[in-house]
Amino acid sequence: MAREPKKKEPTKLIALSASNKAFEFRTPLEKKIKYQGKKVDIKLREDPNGFSYIVWKNKKYMLDVIEKNQNHYTIMINGVWHSFTVETPISLKRRRYLEKQGDSSSTVSIEAPMPGKIIDILVEDGDKVKEGEPIIILEAMKMQNEIYSHVSGIVTSIAVKKNDSVMKDDVLIDIQKG
Amino acid sequence: MKIKSILIANRGEIAIRIIRTAKKMGIRTFVIKTAKEPNAWYLDEADEIIDFSECFDDTPEFLDIERIIYQAKQHGVESIHPGYGFLAENPDFARRCEEEKIVFIGPSHDAIYRMGNKTIAKELAKANNVPLLGGSKGSVPDAEEARKIANQVGYPVILKAAAGGGGRGMRVVEREKDVERMFNLATNEAEKAFNNPDVFIEKFVREPRHIEFQILADKHGNVVHLGERECSVQRKHQKLLEESPSPALDNALRKVMGNAAITIAKSVNYYSAGTVEFLLDDQNNFSFMEMNTRIQVEHPVTEMVTGIDLIEQMIRIAEGEKLPFTQKDIKLNGWAIEWRINAEDVQSGFSPSLGTIEKISWPESEHIRVDTGVRDGSVITPYYDSMIAKLIIHADDREKALQLSSIAIRKFWIKGTKTTLAFCRAVLQNRNFRKGKFNTSFISKELKIHYHQEPDEEMLAAFFAVYDYAREVHEIEDKPLYVEKGKEIAPWVLNKRLR
Numbered sequence: 001m002a003r004e005p006k007k008k009e010p011t012k013l014i015a016l017s018a019s020n021k022a023f024e025f026r027t028p029l030e031k032k033i034k035y036q037g038k039k040v041d042i043k044l045r046e047d048p049n050g051f052s053y054i055v056w057k058n059k060k061y062m063l064d065v066i067e068k069n070q071n072h073y074t075i076m077i078n079g080v081w082h083s084f085t086v087e088t089p090i091s092l093k094r095r096r097y098l099e100k101q102g103d104s105s106s107t108v109s110i111e112a113p114m115p116g117k118i119i120d121i122l123v124e125d126g127d128k129v130k131e132g133e134p135i136i137i138l139e140a141m142k143m144q145n146e147i148y149s150h151v152s153g154i155v156t157s158i159a160v161k162k163n164d165s166v167m168k169d170d171v172l173i174d175i176q177k178g
Numbered sequence: 179m180k181i182k183s184i185l186i187a188n189r190g191e192i193a194i195r196i197i198r199t200a201k202k203m204g205i206r207t208f209v210i211k212t213a214k215e216p217n218a219w220y221l222d223e224a225d226e227i228i229d230f231s232e233c234f235d236d237t238p239e240f241l242d243i244e245r246i247i248y249q250a251k252q253h254g255v256e257s258i259h260p261g262y263g264f265l266a267e268n269p270d271f272a273r274r275c276e277e278e279k280i281v282f283i284g285p286s287h288d289a290i291y292r293m294g295n296k297t298i299a300k301e302l303a304k305a306n307n308v309p310l311l312g313g314s315k316g317s318v319p320d321a322e323e324a325r326k327i328a329n330q331v332g333y334p335v336i337l338k339a340a341a342g343g344g345g346r347g348m349r350v351v352e353r354e355k356d357v358e359r360m361f362n363l364a365t366n367e368a369e370k371a372f373n374n375p376d377v378f379i380e381k382f383v384r385e386p387r388h389i390e391f392q393i394l395a396d397k398h399g400n401v402v403h404l405g406e407r408e409c410s411v412q413r414k415h416q417k418l419l420e421e422s423p424s425p426a427l428d429n430a431l432r433k434v435m436g437n438a439a440i441t442i443a444k445s446v447n448y449y450s451a452g453t454v455e456f457l458l459d460d461q462n463n464f465s466f467m468e469m470n471t472r473i474q475v476e477h478p479v480t481e482m483v484t485g486i487d488l489i490e491q492m493i494r495i496a497e498g499e500k501l502p503f504t505q506k507d508i509k510l511n512g513w514a515i516e517w518r519i520n521a522e523d524v525q526s527g528f529s530p531s532l533g534t535i536e537k538i539s540w541p542e543s544e545h546i547r548v549d550t551g552v553r554d555g556s557v558i559t560p561y562y563d564s565m566i567a568k569l570i571i572h573a574d575d576r577e578k579a580l581q582l583s584s585i586a587i588r589k590f591w592i593k594g595t596k597t598t599l600a601f602c603r604a605v606l607q608n609r610n611f612r613k614g615k616f617n618t619s620f621i622s623k624e625l626k627i628h629y630h631q632e633p634d635e636e637m638l639a640a641f642f643a644v645y646d647y648a649r650e651v652h653e654i655e656d657k658p659l660y661v662e663k664g665k666e667i668a669p670w671v672l673n674k675r676l677r
Binding site for chain 1: 366367414536537591593600630635637641644645646
């Protein structure tokens, strides 16, 4: 296999959380990390069963990459998941700049949180909906689940009809914020 | 008559649980293989597999009464254990078994029918002076009638599927204007889940405890109760953990409620294992809710404190044996708590999380019992419920049981899917839960955040993301970072947090 031309290694990588918290880590590789002004041991291990875990302040934390798409990561730690994008200082700068340019679209799509079947659609095109209002009833895993709008606004399009089967993340309804 | 073979008309952990007892008793086990889970673990545990992979119509495999009975006869199986869910509380199934001279390991079809019909069940309770809540007499024909009755009883009211159980087809109505929408939701769901759209209305007790009594009854009229289970921690009427005993009961109340449970069982000449459910208000007034005429998901907590194998007793009762103990022989020993581990995303409203269990492991000790139907590589399908495992902890007292739970939950590792383990941690952190002060509103009122994380976890997760990303970059450049198993991996330096 042809080797890619050797790029210059980044000296810093930043994990940016969904709530915009940035965690910066730096080469070279060491067994201690600087934490609240002190150097603290960190160990990353794999147990014989194939679980990865970190030993941090004498406690074990089981970790798992549950989703990965280019630089987008969802990491599970002790049963709680966190989303990050991994950025270099340059890509982070660019990202922050683009964010400042503002969100051009004010239409929000309500997506199916799980695969299932549409049992009922509680709104019509042009209806005003409030945040938290049930808009669709989706049957999944033997339960009828009410799907709520997470924004207030006006329904601009309905992508599904009764008895449709939908996959996770399929768009159900578009709502114009306002 | 000694039973020599059982067809288990079920799957997952309960099939494996039944097989375990059958093996101990020297009984041959048969299970049903479906195309939906052709590699499920329960298939490997049984002695023989009956293949239902080919489907001839839309009836789901575990609901196909005639096919199951036909196959049982073809294979010369003497008895059927229905487990829970599916056909467990279907009186037609029990009746067809009786007609075909197959031993149904459960109650009589008549008892299933009468307790399954909530109207009849309530009349029986009333006739036997067991306390009850106000509501409709039988099922309600339409939303308009529902509105009238709800107005009479007073809000809030609850709509329940007449043929229901397990939280499906149940809706609480707080205001008159919501009656129609909720009525339609409940009937729809009841139709889907139970093939019967009938719903009835009942006064809704705000913030009660949900207490249920396990009973065992033989075919000779002997009935005992095995104490209660505390099932108040529920979300949308789905139980998430159960304990035995309940922190709310003392011996006097236990005796009164236990006797009421026995009275209910006797009113239908019940035999086999069964559960009588009560609501308990904050003044310790109890009212009869329903009787579940099957083994329940949460039966292990009762087994742990009583030392009685409920599946074994069900089989012996079906064989016609007398109960080997009387009420005074039943002792509740210590405290047991069961944590349900479901493949659900607690951070997104408990939505189902499908996928493959890449790895699963848990700590083992004399205090820990795990009932599960999955192992490494098991697939969580959308066809069945989301339960992965039940972690059952048994200790001398509640405080110890909770302490051991914390440790066991932290060491219960599942890779590949989101689970409710973080929810269990959140419950254990709650002071009122630890004190035993909680009721069915616990999750909505007390648990503001449905998962628990320790202070540095987000940072450690960030570290892992960066590590994984960097590893890929390095691998591209022929410099794999991962070293052999068990050995330390030199990490990056956490320089500082930017914000």
